[in-house]
Amino acid sequence: MSPIALEIIWRITELFFVLSLLFLVLLFVLKKVLDSKKSYIQKKQMQYMYHDINVLVDIVEDTELIAYSQVVGMRLLSTTEHQKREKIKQHIMTLGLFDRLLALYRDTGMYRTKLYIFSSLVLLADTKGRTLFLSVINNPHKRKEMPEFITLALFGLSLSTVTKEHLVELYEILERIDQEEYPSQKFAEFFFIQAYLSMQEEEILDFLSAFEPEKFSYVCYALLYALQPLPPNPEIFRILKRLHQKYQSDPLLLVAVLRVQYQWKLKDEGLILSYHQHSNDLVRILCAKIGLSLIPKEQYGVLSHYMCDQNAYVRKNYLIALSESNIPWEKLVLWVSTYYPLCLHDRLFEKSLLLYKKGVS
Numbered sequence: 001m002s003p004i005a006l007e008i009i010w011r012i013t014e015l016f017f018v019l020s021l022l023f024l025v026l027l028f029v030l031k032k033v034l035d036s037k038k039s040y041i042q043k044k045q046m047q048y049m050y051h052d053i054n055v056l057v058d059i060v061e062d063t064e065l066i067a068y069s070q071v072v073g074m075r076l077l078s079t080t081e082h083q084k085r086e087k088i089k090q091h092i093m094t095l096g097l098f099d100r101l102l103a104l105y106r107d108t109g110m111y112r113t114k115l116y117i118f119s120s121l122v123l124l125a126d127t128k129g130r131t132l133f134l135s136v137i138n139n140p141h142k143r144k145e146m147p148e149f150i151t152l153a154l155f156g157l158s159l160s161t162v163t164k165e166h167l168v169e170l171y172e173i174l175e176r177i178d179q180e181e182y183p184s185q186k187f188a189e190f191f192f193i194q195a196y197l198s199m200q201e202e203e204i205l206d207f208l209s210a211f212e213p214e215k216f217s218y219v220c221y222a223l224l225y226a227l228q229p230l231p232p233n234p235e236i237f238r239i240l241k242r243l244h245q246k247y248q249s250d251p252l253l254l255v256a257v258l259r260v261q262y263q264w265k266l267k268d269e270g271l272i273l274s275y276h277q278h279s280n281d282l283v284r285i286l287c288a289k290i291g292l293s294l295i296p297k298e299q300y301g302v303l304s305h306y307m308c309d310q311n312a313y314v315r316k317n318y319l320i321a322l323s324e325s326n327i328p329w330e331k332l333v334l335w336v337s338t339y340y341p342l343c344l345h346d347r348l349f350e351k352s353l354l355l356y357k358k359g360v361s
Contacts (some may be wrong), residue, residue: 005318043170062104067072069097073109073123077159080197080229089125098126116150124197130166133157137173154191161195163209165248170195174219185218185225185271192226201233206238216250224256232264250279258283262290269295276303288318292325300327301335307352308343322356329357 021255051057053072059065076088087305092098098121105117123130154173162165174188196204213220227236240257247253258271269317276287288306295302321333332353336343343349 053088056095059095059100064103065097065100066117069120070123070301072097073120073125076125077123082200085198092124092126092135098124098128102129104131104220115146115152118149119152122152122159125156127160127162129156133160134169147336155194158191158194159198161198162203163199164203164210167195167203167207168200171219171223174222175217178217178219185222188219188222189226192223193229196226196230197290204230204238205235208236211243212246212261215254216247221252221256224253224260227260228263232266234266237261237264237266237268244271250284251278252272254278255282255286258286260288261294266294267294269299273299273302277305281314283312284309285313285317288314289321291318292321301339304332304335305340305343307336308346310341310348310349315348319352319356319359323359329353332356 007355019153021352026293029222051068051071057068072088072092076085076092079085079088088209101117101124105114108114114273122134133156137157143182154170157166157170157173161170170191174191177183178188207293209328211223224240227240230236237257237260239258244257245252254275261271262266272287272291275283278284278287281348284306288309289302292300303318306314311314333344336349
């Protein structure tokens with residue numbers, strides 16, 4: 001190799017080394033700046049943690065804006081009472097937090113900072129953000145390259161759900177995602193819960209009254225499971241029973257409706273007494289677990305066939321339910337002999353009874 005070529009290679013190596021050092025120093029400085037800002041924001045968050053929202057706060061710096069927005073947003077997220085949520089939303093609107101934070105988000109170019117501000121925007125649950133959230137969700141590039149933004153955008157969409165039309169929009173998006181990417185049922189359920197908590201009862205009733213999918217998917221089941229954290233609502237439960245009547249061949253729908261009923265502690269024996277001998281194992285497993293808490297005591301014996309059920313989980317759930325209700329084993333034998341005498345000589349009955357005796361002795 002010629003001396004000139006060696007000289008060129010040497011100079012390029014030197015330049016690369018110097019640039020590498022400069023880049024390393026730049027990254028170090030940038031990290032220090034970001035860590036400093038993060039520390040400052042956390043300090044401000046502690047100051048704002050117990051701030052009375054009836055008292056206006058003077059926010060000048062961008063870091064103060066981010067810190068206060070996150071604190072107020074988390075307070076909104078942790079509040080389930082509708083009146084208190086509306087009061088916090090009014091406070092957010094009075095201070096113009098969403099608009100100011102949105103302007104800061106649009107002026108920011110760094111990915112990490114942009115994501116951080118976006119996560120704060122989401123928490124403010126402002127319906128004005130729905131256009132932004134939808135643009136992120138419908139952006140193919142972001143869906144592939146920036147999955148964090150997609151999840152946050154869905155969260156923002158659910159938190160800003162106010163009308164039944166908003167809920168339809170969220171439902172259709174989650175259905176589309178389910179068909180394309182197959183996320184878990186819990187994934188959709190989380191977003192529906194946040195949406196329900198943001199809505200008035202009348203809007204939920206209007207949505208469910210008109211809800212008639214061509215077929216039930218995991219997103220549909222998630223939509224129903226998400227009702228469980230809400231206060232008990234007999235009118236919604238009546239709608240769910242009508243929905244079940246329309247789709248009687250779907251055992252998973254029946255399971256979802258029964259779970260909502262059990263969570264709401266609604267005394268209505270109709271579904272249990274109609275389906276306690278269902279051919280689907282999941283239905284019987286659930287009925288064995290919750291049946292005694294939903295039917296009148298004088299009808300307890302109707303469920304005693306679970307002592308002979310072929311499914312071990314059905315028998316186990318029933319024995320646990322009996323124990324929680326303090327049913328003596330003699331009473332259990334009487335029920336079986338009255339309602340299902342053939343079960344008395346079944347080895348599964350003997351095995352179940354022996355286990356139950358051991359559990360209550």
